[in-house]
Each structure stands twice: as structure tokens, then as C-alpha cells.
Amino acid sequence: MPSPRRSAEGRALGIPAASSSSSSPNSPAHGGGGGGGGGGRFEFQSLLSSRAPCADPTCARLRASESPVHRRGSVPLAWPGPAPAPPGLAPEEARMNLNPSFLGIALRSLLAIDLWLSKKLGVCAGEHSSWGSVRPLMKLLEISGHGIPWLLGTLYCLSRSDSWAGREVLMNLLFALLLDLLLVALIKGLVRRRRPAHNQMDMFVTLSVDKYSFPSGHATRAALVSRFILNHLVLAIPLRVLAVLWAFILGLSRVMLGRHNVTDVAFGFLLGYMQYSIVDYCWLSPHNAPVLFALWSQQ
Numbered sequence: 001m002p003s004p005r006r007s008a009e010g011r012a013l014g015i016p017a018a019s020s021s022s023s024s025p026n027s028p029a030h031g032g033g034g035g036g037g038g039g040g041r042f043e044f045q046s047l048l049s050s051r052a053p054c055a056d057p058t059c060a061r062l063r064a065s066e067s068p069v070h071r072r073g074s075v076p077l078a079w080p081g082p083a084p085a086p087p088g089l090a091p092e093e094a095r096m097n098l099n100p101s102f103l104g105i106a107l108r109s110l111l112a113i114d115l116w117l118s119k120k121l122g123v124c125a126g127e128h129s130s131w132g133s134v135r136p137l138m139k140l141l142e143i144s145g146h147g148i149p150w151l152l153g154t155l156y157c158l159s160r161s162d163s164w165a166g167r168e169v170l171m172n173l174l175f176a177l178l179l180d181l182l183l184v185a186l187i188k189g190l191v192r193r194r195r196p197a198h199n200q201m202d203m204f205v206t207l208s209v210d211k212y213s214f215p216s217g218h219a220t221r222a223a224l225v226s227r228f229i230l231n232h233l234v235l236a237i238p239l240r241v242l243a244v245l246w247a248f249i250l251g252l253s254r255v256m257l258g259r260h261n262v263t264d265v266a267f268g269f270l271l272g273y274m275q276y277s278i279v280d281y282c283w284l285s286p287h288n289a290p291v292l293f294a295l296w297s298q299q
């Protein structure tokens, strides 16, 4: 049963009470530990300002520890919060003055749909989920988009490459992969959105920021690498289609495994697509990066 407070939030958002997921301490709506859900709580907490003011210090302390600024993993600047009370107004008047912007409501509704849809699509999140039997296949797909095989594979090909043209392409692929790791880590560290509560953290080698889910590193890599391949390798049409399909299915599998919400993957695709544009713009060649290529040729 949702608590009355959460139900009130749901009504204010125009969302059924069930959208705030479960009321367990680890659920996204509750923002507890367990590696998931912290973001969810904040996503649903922005209309809490209708509560009565605190009279005693204990209550005030509890409120303060609930606030997005104090909760670990929250992003007060990134996610919408309650509007500040205009100066000189009594708390009651300030509350009556609350007029959530259209953008705020739209954003919160999108996030609620995101949580709901991601939970519905997380059909391989556990061995006992409805599609639990395909989980091993999804995890294989996960490794196909992992950073380590791509980095090691590129370094290996670089060491074996005997043409300048090949070396140039591979050097830029290496640069693209490193840029991707850096940007994804930076954004994950800034946004700090928790992975969905139904995710099992049993991923192959992760970095510390990988406890966060926004954006999906697999989705950025999939979009970046497939755009890179399509632009720099001469491939027959079926292989070109396969590259796009791989990226799409890898992104979908992130949500099916329960690793990500849909918006993490959608933003990941967009970011990966844009990262390719950066790589293309800064394309490394023996003309603009002679030292790099000279260093490599001495190996």
C-alpha cells in the first residue's frame, strides 16, 4: 500500500499511486540503499512542500536529512525540486503560491513514465523473471559492448596493423573509446542517478562510477562504435545492417537486464552519436598529430 504522502504526490502529478513503485526501503520510490532507486525517490519528492512546518528541532533535522542536498546520490541541480518560497511570505502563503511550471510537470511525468516502462521492460532482470532464461544471452551481449574487449581489441589490431591508413583509423577508434569512457564517467559522477532497484549488480568489470546509471555506457559505446564503423570500414550492406542492429539490441538489452531506465539508454545513444561528431572533428592524422604517430611507429 502506498503511504498517504506518496499517494498525495501521485495525485498531484496525475500519476496512479502504483507508479511510485513499492514502498520498501530499497525501492526507487523510497531512495534507500541496495544499489537502486535513490533517483526515483527524488523524482517523486518534489511536491512535498505541502507538509506542515516543523515545530521541534528533531523534526527539522529529519526534514533536512530528507532533502535532496543531504541525500547521497541526489542531484539537486539536475533534477527538478520544489520552488523556493518567495522572501517575506509566511510558509502557508508560500505553499499556496506554489505554481509548478509546465516544464517541471512535463519532466516529472516523463520520469514517472520512464520508471514505469523500464520496470515493465526489465523482463530479464533476474533468473526468475518472465524472460529469465534469456538472461545469459543478454549478458553475452553485454560483454560485446563492454569497454575492455573494445580497448584491448583496438590495441591488438593497432599492434598488428602494417598500413598507415589502418593505423590512423585504429588510433582514432582508440581516442574515441577513451573519450567515451571519460565523458560517461564524468556525467555519471555529476548526475549520480541510481540504477533501477530491480537490477542485480553482477556486471563484468566495472568502475566505481558504474554504480550510477545515467547515461548507459554500453549505449554510448554502441552508438559511437557503430557510427564509426559505418563511416570508416567498407562493409557489405548486411554487415552495415548488423552493426546498427547490434547497437539497437545492446541498448534494449540494458533495460531488459534491469541495468538501466529507458532514458539512460536513449540519452546514451544520443551522446554516443554526438561523440562520433567530436572524434570526426578532431580526427587525428600524421599531419595534425605527428608526434603520436611517430611514437607509435617506433614501437
Ligand SMILES: CC(C)=CCC/C(C)=C/CC/C(C)=C/COP(=O)(O)O
Binding pocket: 146, 147, 148, 151, 181, 203, 204, 205, 206, 207, 210, 212, 213, 215, 216, 217, 218, 219, 254, 259
Ligand atoms: C582504461 C580504462 C579506464 C578502462 C576501463 C574499462 C572499463 C572497466 C569500463 C567499464 C565498462 C562498463 C561496465 C560500463 C557500464 O556500462 P552501463 O551501460 O552499465 O552504464
